[in-house]
Amino acid sequence: MRLLFLFLLLLVPAKGRAQDAFGAALPGLAGGFAQQVEAAERLGALGDPRAVPILRALYDGRLLRGADGALLIRDGERATVAVTGAAADAAEAEQVRINNRVRAVLRGVLGRLSLVSSDPAERLAAAEAVFRSRTAENIPLLEAALARENSARIRERLELALGASRLAAGDDAERRAGIVALSASASTEARSVLLEARAAVPALSSEIDAAVAAIDRRLAVRRAAETFFQGLSLGSVLLLAALGLAVTFGVMGVINMAHGEFVMLGAYTTFVMQEALRGIPALAPWSLPLSVPAAFLVAAACGAAMERGLIRHLYGRPLETLLLTFGVGMMIQQAVRLVFGAQNREVSSPPWMQGTLELAFGVTVTQNRLWILVFSLVVLGLTVAAIRLTRFGLEMRAVTQNRRIAAAMGIRTGRVDAFTFAFGSGIAGIAGVALSQIDNVSPNLGTGYIIDSFMVVVFGGVGSLAGTLVGAMSLGVINKVLEPYAGVVLAKVFVLVAIMLFIQRRPRGLFALKGRAAEQ
Template sequence: MLRLLMLLFLLMAPQAHAQDAFSELLPGLTGGFAQQAETVERLGALGDPRALPLLRALGDTRLLRGPDGTVIVSPGQPPPGSDVIRINNRVRGALRGALGRLQLGSPDPEERLRAAEAILRNRSADDIPILEAALGRETDARIRDRLALALGGARLAAADPASKRIGILALGRSTSPEARALLLQERIATPDLATDIDTAIASIDQRLALRRAAETAFQGLSLGSVLMLAALGLAVTFGVMGIINMAHGEFVMLGAYTTFVVQELCRDIPWLSPWSLPLAVPAAFMVTALIGAAMERGLIRFLYGRPLETLLLTFGVGMVLQQVVRLTFGAQNREVISPPWMQGTLVLPGEITITQNRAWIILFALFVLLATLAAIRLTRFGLEMRAVVQNRRIAATMGIRTGRVDAMTFAFGSGIAGLAGVALSQIDNVSPNLGTGYIIDSFMVVVFGGVGSLMGTLIGAFSLGIFNKLLEPYAGVVLAKVAVLVAIMIFIQRRPKGLFALKGRAADQ
């Protein structure tokens, strides 16, 4: 049995009576291409829900002309004697606009959004009443913005100068580059309204400049948060202990690989897989802290007071760690998938777009900073660490085990570097060279902010991040970094101890 669903819309005989507006338009679909395009546009403007399946079938070549002059929508094999109604590109353009008008009342938000986009691409003054009605009942902010833009474009297509001016004013309140492009087109087509259009374009340019400034500031904060995470551990090991740890970047890399391992372990456990990233945070801290403690007890403690030897030793340890990771995981990049709540973008008021993963990293960086401050200021470990920094001999005579404090301090700084690796795994490639690109920037942040000052690390990281992003559009990525480095060199010449000078063993050396 032939499976065929036929929807009979109208007998096209001339003697048909009691036809409504919808029925009267249907014969035009079987005419020439120009008549088809005009009929499609009129059906879309009519707003009759019966036109939606009909026009979809026309676009999918499922609209047939029956042997008795009827119009048939068929999803299957055409019946004997029927012909497919052919269309050309002009009719397809008219279909996009007409379908957009009819889909504005759909319960599906994505379909309504596509409808608004279609109307925007096929602007017509006939769409003004439809768009006004759709805008009045729409509750989704994203769709309302597109409808408002489409309505402004439809008013520009009107012949009435007053309607054009209303459209110009409406588009002038937008922050969309598309609104600016529509106004530029209208300025060429309607020179008489050039003054109004120029005013609207200037208003849009001002809002776009503010939006770009806000997005640049966010990018600077994002870069600053990454720099702060990478430099925070170094501020403890270098700033407090006076150890130039050239393997600090490798500890960041180990934190990223720990994140990868935790994700792989959780991959086959469905209920645990979404929590792989939160579980990686304490795991990365513990792994890098233990390696840091072993490194301090086994190697570094014999080289206190010998900075050159310490620098060479830690550089060698970093090379060893890189090779161990290459032998274990391979030299290729490893993929760390962000959880769903870190994916996608957020659109803030003013159409400012930010990525969710970088927003979470900013919050994570501030959380790590507060946790570090709390550990140093509110715990016994922090008290003993500050005592050893201020005066090692007096601290030892009071019963503080300075060697144990040194090991714990270095482990603490290394653990923070591991946390930086967790964050970087969400925005960078996890590879053996991951931390190499951040070691120089980390030292710059620590020196600029003030050796051993966590507050200086915070201000220094965000200042350098924002300054770097402000320069990039004008100087490029490489020259911006060079300019930042030169600026820090000049600053250190004037203020050798950085923004916030710290008293203690590291500052006195």
């Protein structure tokens, strides 16, 4: 309480002084041209945002001098008293005139005053403009603006501008302060400003070199962090696409080349949900979360039908299963193409998935990628829980370990087969919901993922969900690390070749099953 009082005490005189200087400078605006210039510059130096509407009105010819000498601002038919904003009678008032010299001064002052504007976008633009102009005159203004600024993003830009302006100053002490300020940032702009100054001020070149090196280190850390995140993001997509396959192929041993088409069906379910819920305002914002169960059910139903109707007859003949499921996938794809058309369908993102998020070191990540990463881990967790903790999971493991004993124990193996296949297909459908957010929803959405998914499952180790997780994430990261050196396509080719060679060393993948289960 006492502290607060002290603080207020401190605050009041400062505020009062500014008030006085502000009030004292105002009348000059209505005086002669020389007086106007002086008043405008004083207001500009004060850095008080209240001056902005008054100066702008003067610039636009909307500033009036009332009969009592008070300044009024005309706003169409009405007029308000400057500073207080109260309504005023403009009948007796006359317009304050300016000449070109005043106009030029006003432009400069207004530009600098935008630094303290109440609109953050305007402040940001002003900070960028000041950074580009880089003159020592702006230093006090920037300091004033920094003292008031709350937004971290604008502060960062202001500090950059301040550092650059200091570097342009006459004396070396100021320049050194500028170098220190710039080296604390981690932007390529600060780096190029420093390099520019290095040529202009040879005396400080060693300090500048050290600062550039510090920036380079920070940039490298940021790039590495961003690459890592991109890799994890790609990994999460691969994980989602491969998880269903890890169940149908890894656990059941059924090779399903139509897996990518189930993913595609999930994406189209998201599209249909979006269109269907458009008319219901209460549900429309929830169309994406609601699509998750819907896509699971659609894909699971297709999977169950396929297992019972076709695949069941081909157990023990994997090559035939491969061809059959490929044919089914082809038909699903063509059916979707006929129903929805061959062009891409637009699935919009809900607001909470848009935009970017800034982490430490200025590392930026896009929200939708972050959500998909989290989502993929949740889906993985649920899949593991379903297999480990539920009755269905127990029966599923029993059937895959020893079908005949499981049947002897009273488990209806046929039903378990159908449910397992439906479960894996349903997960593929869920993957489609996530992919609809980052990829084009088109009939051949799935074909792009099928080979990668198989690679993940084979690399991670068939039958191991942990292997699928590690396989997906490491393939994602390796891909993204290679990309800057080799380009997108060649990175993919390298990864494919690397997997081929990897299988040489460990034919059963990273997380090979041990013991009896490995012999099947």
